[in-house]
Amino acid sequence: MSLDPVVLSRLQFAWVIAFHFLLPAFTVGLASFIAVLEGLHLATGREIYFRISTFWIKIFAVSFGMGVVSGIVMPFQIGTNWSRFSDAAADVISPLLAYEGLTAFFLEAAFLGVLLFGRNLVPRWAHFVAALMVALGTLFSTFWILATNSWMQTPAGYEIVNGRFLPKDWLQVIFNPSFPYRLAHTVDAVYITTGFVVIGVAASYLRSGRFVDEARTMLSMTLWLLTVLVPLQFFLGDAHGLNTLEHQPAKLAAIEAIWDTHSRVALNLFAIPDEKAETNRYELAIPDLGSLILTHDPNGTVRGLKDWPADERPSPVIVPFFGFRIMVGIALVMLGVVVASLWLRSRGELFDARWFLWLCTLASPLGFVAVLAGWATTEVGRQPWTVYGLLRTADSVSPSLTGFDVAVSFAGYCIVYLVMFSAGFALMVRLIRLGPAEAAIEPDAIESGRPQHPVQALPSTGAGGRP
């Protein structure tokens, strides 16, 4: 078997970015949640918000640290493995990435230290401002990175000179056609992901009767939020889909595994796309529904994959096809959780129905699966291009790399990420088991490197209380 540097570089990129993506998918939402809790604590003075916030800050610290180190890897990937892409597209995309660094990373980094270690060193309001700045930083970061990604999906505002993309209109570059939809869809997705983790943790405390007050507050607050965000996601996703139909029709054809262009397209619930035969096997479809959903018109025409030469179709089709179905399937489960919560709330049984608490616990990792499935759908759907329709993935890879080089580096990333992510995951599970009460008793010290402290008498409550 010969090692292909292009295929291996794609796999390596997919590996490092998939793992990296899991962390912002959690920390962007969590940062906002912590800022809200700190704000509520500041406004109401209620101790419970402080306990919940302190608890989540500890989990945030572990996941944010992992997000930082796995994030440093990303810009270097573009240089090490995709140097021809860098040479061609840097003039347009690198300022966006640089603005991510300037607006987001430093904001996060500088205020994170204060958020984690500074509760007793700065006034209460300053600690809240630090939480707010960290949350704002994560959102700025989301903005710029998605602008970059969207430009690769739906490039705009550029001209091509000697094979290189040069900027013509920065507003068009940033607010390219798919960006507003992708941004809204992704931010909602990561908030929902965090929300499901929070209700899962809260539900497992309620099931075992521990930290009941904290768990009730977390569950109730977060379910109200999800009651808005989950239905909203269906509208945002639909709008993003219409945008894809307009700007990336080949991706949409792959998502739906539609081979022939026609009107009154059926909706494939299940199929095994066969790229060689250009058809689907084991198809299970509902007539006309495809056109209705995709074009909002039962007679609408949808282009099929055969409209494009074989080397301009996303491949493997199976990834966007199933990725999309997994994502939508999870969204429906999430909608079920929200509806159930409204019904239980109206009967006053939200905190007592054991089946519902189990459901919340089991659903807690679903957001991550949906986010990864959606990401795989949109990124594989962009193939075989890095800049959609203009620069091929095969022409983007660094020419000096051999398959052996990339195999070695890929193996290195695999081993290190497996060690780091499993250790990090185990630590977060342990922190969750310890729970909020324990978290509040611990002093707010520079924690890394501190030996476990004996239990202290009282939780520290802010600027005055130096334990």
Added chain:
Amino acid sequence: MSQPVLDFVPIWTLILGVGVFLYVLLDGFDLGVGILYGFAPDRDSRNLVMNSIAPIWDGNETWLVLGGIALMAAFPLAFAIIIPAVYFPVLIMLLALIFRGVAFEFRYRDAEHRTFWDRAFNYGSILGAFAQGVVLGAFIQGFETEGRHFAGGSFDCFTPFSFLTGAALVFGYSLLGAGWLILKTEGALQDWARTLGRLSLGGVLIGIAAVSLWTPFLKAEIWERWFSWPHIAILAPVPVITALIAYWEWRSLNNRSEAAPFIAAVCLFAMSYLGIAISLWPMIVPYKFTLWEAASSEATQAFLLVGTLFLLPIILMYTGWSYWVFRGKVRGDLGYH
């Protein structure tokens, strides 16, 4: 390329130059602290050593990301040639930084594997520093190019010279780390940092001397730059000033001054940095492409410059504030609470 209306290249060179230097200093001292960490006598002192950088390392490492991206934004051709050419040193650096970075939280939370995370922190810091030194060595040696691409092999960057620069940088970062620890600690631990600082200084001086003697033999261009008249007269003060700073560093490590060892180490780095800049100017891909040839379009440089000039002072302000919050000696009994 059309005639530029406004030449942004000098200002971007300055921003990138200062940015990279800031990274080298900031992550340099905390990588250095990680290198010295392995020699700390007991767990209490290890805790103090790590605590001295826990709230700030993350911000320091952010300069690495910004440096990489700023190179890509301002001089994309250099980014596209240099980064693939140092494929494996970059890989080693990134993996080392991952282990080192997560060790801060994991070591504290995961008590039964504390020894493992201690080593991850220590070895990660050493390897990360060494790999950065290899990148530096490879950069001074130059790269094989074809058109706008790197045309050599991924292992070309590993040479005796780049191993020497790698080792020299490990000592250099240790010296910065020792300077930082002298600032942040007191008593026996500070004495320990002074001892290691003296050892590191020895390594640094041998490193600087060996690299300086070797470099003019690497490339005729550098020989020419250093030893032709009148260059030799203009450049002669560089080694003299460096020697004076080294003497100052040695003295301040041995007397009771607390800030001087760190400041002198920064000056040593500044002189070495200046020496490299003088030798290679105006090349950004040494011996192949100048800063102007590798520059991105004016529209790109202008667009980013507007924001950078506005945001950089703000960043420096709040970064300064976070250092201010965690000012003073790091103490064992109370930590920072």
